[in-house]
Amino acid sequence: xxxxxxxxxxxxxxxxxxxxxxxxxxxxxxxxxxxxxxxxxxxxxxxxxxxxxxxxxxxxxxxxxxxxxxxxxxxxxxxxxxxxxxxxxxxxxxxxxxxxxxxxxxxxxxxxxxxxxxxxxxxxxxxxxxxxxxxxxxxxxxxxxxxxxxxxxxxxxxxxxxxxxxxxxxxxxxxxxxxxxxxxxxxxxxxxxxxxxxxxxxxxxxxxxxxxxxxxxxxxxxxxxxxxxxxxxxxxxxxxxxxxxxxxxxxxxxxxxxxxxxxxxxxxxxxxxxxxxxxxxxxxxxxxxxxxxxxxxxxxxxx
Amino acid sequence: xxxxxxxxxxxxxxxxxxxxxxxxxxxxxxxxxxxxxxxxxxxxxxxxxxxxxxxxxxxxxxxxxxxxxxxxxxxxxxxxxxxxxxxxxxxxxxxxxxxxxxxxxxxxxxxxxxxxxxxxxxxxxxxxxxxxxxxxxxxxxxxxxxxxxxxxxxxxxxxxxxxxxxxxxxxxxxxxxxxxxxxxxxxxxxxxxxxxxxxxxxxxxxxxxxxxxxxxxxxxxxxxxxxxxxxxxxxxxxxxxxxxxxxxxxxxxxxxxxxxxxxxxxxxxxxxxxxxxxxxxxxxxxxxxxxxxxxxxxxxxxxxxxxxxxxxxxxxxxxxxxxxxxxxxxxxxxxx
Amino acid sequence: xxxxxxxxxxxxxxxxxxxxxxxxxxxxxxxxxxxxxxxxxxxxxxxxxxxxxxxxxxxxxxxxxxxxxxxxxxxxxxxxxxxxxxxxxxxxxxxxxxxxxxxxxxxxxxxxxxxxxxxxxxxxxxxxxxxxxxxxxxxxxxxxxxxxxxxxxxxxxxxxxxxxxxxxxxxxxxxxxxxxxxxxxxxxxxxxxxxxxxxxxxxxxxxxxxxxxxxxxxxxxxxxxxxxxxxxxxxxxxxxxxxxxxxxxxxxxxxxxxxxxxxxxxxxxxxxxxxxxxxxxxxxxxxxxxxxxxxxxxxxxxxxxxxxxxxxxxxxxx
Numbered sequence: 001x002x003x004x005x006x007x008x009x010x011x012x013x014x015x016x017x018x019x020x021x022x023x024x025x026x027x028x029x030x031x032x033x034x035x036x037x038x039x040x041x042x043x044x045x046x047x048x049x050x051x052x053x054x055x056x057x058x059x060x061x062x063x064x065x066x067x068x069x070x071x072x073x074x075x076x077x078x079x080x081x082x083x084x085x086x087x088x089x090x091x092x093x094x095x096x097x098x099x100x101x102x103x104x105x106x107x108x109x110x111x112x113x114x115x116x117x118x119x120x121x122x123x124x125x126x127x128x129x130x131x132x133x134x135x136x137x138x139x140x141x142x143x144x145x146x147x148x149x150x151x152x153x154x155x156x157x158x159x160x161x162x163x164x165x166x167x168x169x170x171x172x173x174x175x176x177x178x179x180x181x182x183x184x185x186x187x188x189x190x191x192x193x194x195x196x197x198x199x200x201x202x203x204x205x206x207x208x209x210x211x212x213x214x215x216x217x218x219x220x221x222x223x224x225x226x227x228x229x230x231x232x233x234x235x236x237x238x239x240x241x242x243x244x245x246x247x248x249x250x251x252x253x254x255x256x257x258x259x260x261x262x263x264x265x266x267x268x269x270x271x272x273x274x275x276x277x278x279x280x281x282x283x284x285x286x287x288x289x290x291x292x293x294x295x296x297x298x299x300x301x302x303x
Numbered sequence: 304x305x306x307x308x309x310x311x312x313x314x315x316x317x318x319x320x321x322x323x324x325x326x327x328x329x330x331x332x333x334x335x336x337x338x339x340x341x342x343x344x345x346x347x348x349x350x351x352x353x354x355x356x357x358x359x360x361x362x363x364x365x366x367x368x369x370x371x372x373x374x375x376x377x378x379x380x381x382x383x384x385x386x387x388x389x390x391x392x393x394x395x396x397x398x399x400x401x402x403x404x405x406x407x408x409x410x411x412x413x414x415x416x417x418x419x420x421x422x423x424x425x426x427x428x429x430x431x432x433x434x435x436x437x438x439x440x441x442x443x444x445x446x447x448x449x450x451x452x453x454x455x456x457x458x459x460x461x462x463x464x465x466x467x468x469x470x471x472x473x474x475x476x477x478x479x480x481x482x483x484x485x486x487x488x489x490x491x492x493x494x495x496x497x498x499x500x501x502x503x504x505x506x507x508x509x510x511x512x513x514x515x516x517x518x519x520x521x522x523x524x525x526x527x528x529x530x531x532x533x534x535x536x537x538x539x540x541x542x543x544x545x546x547x548x549x550x551x552x553x554x555x556x557x558x559x560x561x562x563x564x565x566x567x568x569x570x571x572x573x574x575x576x577x578x579x580x581x582x583x584x585x586x587x588x589x590x591x592x593x594x595x596x597x598x599x600x601x602x603x604x605x606x607x608x609x610x611x612x613x614x615x616x617x618x619x620x621x622x623x624x625x626x627x628x629x630x631x632x633x634x635x636x637x638x639x
Numbered sequence: 640x641x642x643x644x645x646x647x648x649x650x651x652x653x654x655x656x657x658x659x660x661x662x663x664x665x666x667x668x669x670x671x672x673x674x675x676x677x678x679x680x681x682x683x684x685x686x687x688x689x690x691x692x693x694x695x696x697x698x699x700x701x702x703x704x705x706x707x708x709x710x711x712x713x714x715x716x717x718x719x720x721x722x723x724x725x726x727x728x729x730x731x732x733x734x735x736x737x738x739x740x741x742x743x744x745x746x747x748x749x750x751x752x753x754x755x756x757x758x759x760x761x762x763x764x765x766x767x768x769x770x771x772x773x774x775x776x777x778x779x780x781x782x783x784x785x786x787x788x789x790x791x792x793x794x795x796x797x798x799x800x801x802x803x804x805x806x807x808x809x810x811x812x813x814x815x816x817x818x819x820x821x822x823x824x825x826x827x828x829x830x831x832x833x834x835x836x837x838x839x840x841x842x843x844x845x846x847x848x849x850x851x852x853x854x855x856x857x858x859x860x861x862x863x864x865x866x867x868x869x870x871x872x873x874x875x876x877x878x879x880x881x882x883x884x885x886x887x888x889x890x891x892x893x894x895x896x897x898x899x900x901x902x903x904x905x906x907x908x909x910x911x912x913x914x915x916x917x918x919x920x921x922x923x924x925x926x927x928x929x930x931x932x933x934x935x936x937x938x939x940x941x942x943x944x945x946x947x948x949x950x951x952x953x954x955x956x957x
Contacts, residue, residue, distance in 0.1 A: 130653060130654065130657065133650075133654045133657075134654055134657040134658050134661060137654055137655075137658050137929045137933050138658075138925070138928070138929055138932070139887075139888050139891045139928065139932060141894050142894065142906075142909065142925065142928055145894065145910065145913055146665060146913075146921070146925050148913065149665065149669075149912075149913040149916075149918075149921055150665055150668045150669050152670075222780065226780075226782055229782055229784075230782065230783075230784060230895050233782075233784050233895065233898075234894070234895065234898055234910055236913070246782075246784075249782075249784060249785055249788065250784075252788075253788050256788060256792055256796070257796060260792055263785070263788050263789070263792070264789070266785075267782055267784075267785030267786075267788070267789070268785075270782045270785060271777075271780055271781050271782060271785065274780040274781075274782070275777060277780075278780050279776055282776070360853075363856075363857060365853055365856055365857060389862060390862075393859050393860075393861065393862075395859070396856065396857050396858065396859035397857065397858040397859030398859055401857070402854075402857040404850060404853070404857075406850060409850040409851060410850045410851055410853070410854045411851055412851040412854075412855070412868075412869055412873065413851070413873075413947075413948070414872065414873055414876060414947060414948060415868070415869075415872075423855070423858060423860060424858040424859075424860075427858050427859040427860045427861070427864075428859055459948045461948070472854070475858060476857075478858070479858070479859060
């Protein structure tokens with residue numbers, strides 16, 4: 001039947017390198033291309049925000065408060081007469097920075113935990129994985145809030161909190177992939193040939209588990225940006241007058257009757273950014289790691 | 304095939320199946336023809352990937368409709384099966400043609416009881432009250448040799464042994480009293496003693512109901528014991544067919560000879576029927592997306608010589624002096 | 640079966656102990672003196688001493704922990720720094736609002752996910768499938784607080800169909816309860832609905848490819864019977880697990896939605912506790928959330944074991 005027909009098809013030889021292959025396959029997916037373009041634009045805005053934005057993020061127009069969108073102020077102005085469009089552009093930098101640093105923390109900590117647990121197994125595996133279970137026992141948003149209750153509100157602390165919250169998922173993803181490659185012949189062979197553990201981990205294990213980690217990183221960036229916005233929305237993340245999208249939204253909420261644009265545009269910016277990361281993550285997953293699809297979709301949400 | 308009992312119940316002519324794949328069209332069955340007669344067994348033998356299962360699933364419309372292209376003809380009891388829609392096929396499935404699959408562990412629904420799955424099969428074609436269907440299900444389990452059938456109705460598949468599960472599968476296949484039974488590698492997943500029991504059971508049931516059986520397998524050892532007629536498939540084509548005696552004692556095609564361990568392919572001291580087919584044949588069947596021109600067996604053929612083999616597809620032709628025995632090869636073994 | 644239940648109970652107990660230590664640590668990880676932080680500089684020395692003593696902060700750490708966890712077992716979670724009322728009492732007041740919201744949200748999520756995911760799986764690569772994939776991506780990416788605000792703008796402001804926020808008790812005014820619940824439930828349910836849509840789709844797709852579905856078709860069963868009894872039934876059993884995890888998230892994770900809709904639930908209270916540095920209240924609510932989360936997960940696993948007859952005998956798997 002179907003399997004038999006597929007079995008009969010010979011496996012195509014690996015001609016190109018895996019990463020070139022990945023990029024080529026991604027290039028065939030129009031949704032991935034669009035997301036890539038959106039994210040590229042976002043990075044440009046984040047890096048060159050000051051040059052792109054028509055006004056400064058804190059520049060106030062006297063007598064120009066709560067103005068509706070117009071040719072002069074595309075996204076209108078807020079209650080202090082600041083240009084919402086410029087603030088949204090500057091907000092990109094905050095969002096990306098917090099997202100990248102937070103995911104960087106989860107990535108380093110989680111991958112390390114997962115590598116150690118998966119590769120050495122035994123008691124270390126037990127300890128690390130039970131610890132990760134405990135972190136998993138808290139819903140993401142709640143745990144971030146609890147951590148910020150300890151550390152105090154602020155942008156840097158928000159990064160740390162989000163970083164801690166998304167560490168266990170990296171640990172699990174890494175551990176699962178390590179377990180699946182650990183016993184493969186080439187690793188046993190390099191162990192037998194006397195290579196040290198560090199060397200085996202770095203040279204053989206890590207490259208072979210990188211696909212799911214890359215996918216997880218992309219998806220986590222989406223969740224991290226969403227979390228930062230949510231924390232700033234409730235006043236625990238980025239503090240005024242910095243132009244964080246979540247913060248702008250919560251300010252806009254107070255003027256929703258008079259000035260819908262104050263809430264609409266920052267929210268739209270969050271939505272588009274998070275969507276771009278999610279779509280790209282999905283496309284990467286299809287290309288790199290089709291089997292992980294269902295395993296991960298159940299966890300990690302609920303921000 | 305010999306026509307002794309009033310004609311075949313199933314007649315397949317020039318059956319072709321191709322799948323659309325990302326790499327191109329995979330031509331898996333390429334012009335297969337055979338007849339199945341009541342009370343007799345046709346064995347279809349081939350390696351995995353030879354198209355033997357696909358050909359059978361195509362008859363019942365069980366291939367994924369969006370990627371499979373089927374052509375040719377298959378007339379069951381005067382009724383053309385190819386090109387029917389789902390609802391028309393449904394009337395034939397189970398009631399006209401029953402099917403037993405290879406792996407009873409996955410072919411039964413793990414979360415429904417055996418009784419429920421049997422009753423379903425019974426009520427698919429006949430409107431009968433639940434209690435009647437239940438009584439009939441119990442009879443069927445008894446008929447396929449399951450002890451204590453009443454309590455087994457409540458069992459889940461995983462609570463039964465592999466052999467018992469396959470008996471349940473057979474009971475399900477027989478529920479609609481089909482005139483043709485397709486057994487697709489039905490004993491492959493079972494161990495040898497159980498295999499023998501299942502074979503005995505099927506042969507007994509075949510006699511009682513005068514069912515026509517298509518026995519699909521890669522195991523020639525099984526074929527010798529049960530089949531009347533044997534058809535050997537390679538790359539979606541019939542390469543040789545004939546009576547069991549003709550095929551086992553006077554094989555012509557180098558592929559069949561290879562399967563049987565006849566010279567000149569391998570020297571293995573063991574008798575042919577003990578060997579695993581896949582071990583004795585070096586090489587792989589051709590890629591169905593890029594079938595070679597000429598004889599599909601050419602790349603693996605130990606006796607290829609003729610330039611003709613590479614450019615011309617050998618037709619299925621009668622073997623001289625051996626009625627009903629046909630082979631598709633340009634090679635003529637010595638002493639035949 | 641019993642072995643599985645016992646193992647699962649044991650695992651949960653271990654995790655729970657760890658969780659309680661983490662929650663206990665909250666108050667002790669706060670830089671400086673939590674009581675001083677909570678009271679601010681205006682409090683008198685006597686009030687400060689009294690509160691310190693009540694919180695037991697002068698005992699050795701282990702004694703403090705054992706006292707705290709011991710009382711927690713008897714339902715005593717300490718006294719709020721802010722209001723001076725028992726934390727448990729404050730929590731119980733908030734439970735109906737949060738449970739209403741979470742239950743309504745999971746209903747919304749399932750109403751989206753089951754039909755959409757199933758249709759998408761039955762017609763892969765069709766426009767419906769494309770729509771399901773795109774909308775679940777969007778639903779997963781949309782910030783819930785933004786969506787809530789936009790819903791308020793449209794349905795409370797412009798159209799005036801629903802109230803913009805607030806909670807009405809089910810027993811006092813069932814219609815008002817439902818009326819107030821619609822927008823928060825939709826807002827909270829969309830993300831879960833998106834996750835579940837993907838899950839249902841892949842689960843149904845997987846079920847469709849099973850050998851036993853082919854057997855069912857080979858029996859000559861009607862298409863809708865094959866779908867109902869062999870595809871959906873098998874595909875939806877694992878939905879219990881993922882749906883349960885989502886319910887657990889919703890029960891303990893609807894903080895933001897509660898804020899947006901001025902919903903007097905547990906999440907809103909926890910956030911207020913953070914803002915007012917009411918550490919006993921924060922500890923109590925976080926502990927409760929974690930317990931709910933663990934408990935729901937445990938129940939889901941046990942339920943799953945009952946629904947899938949294989950689990951009880953294999954004893955491991957999940």
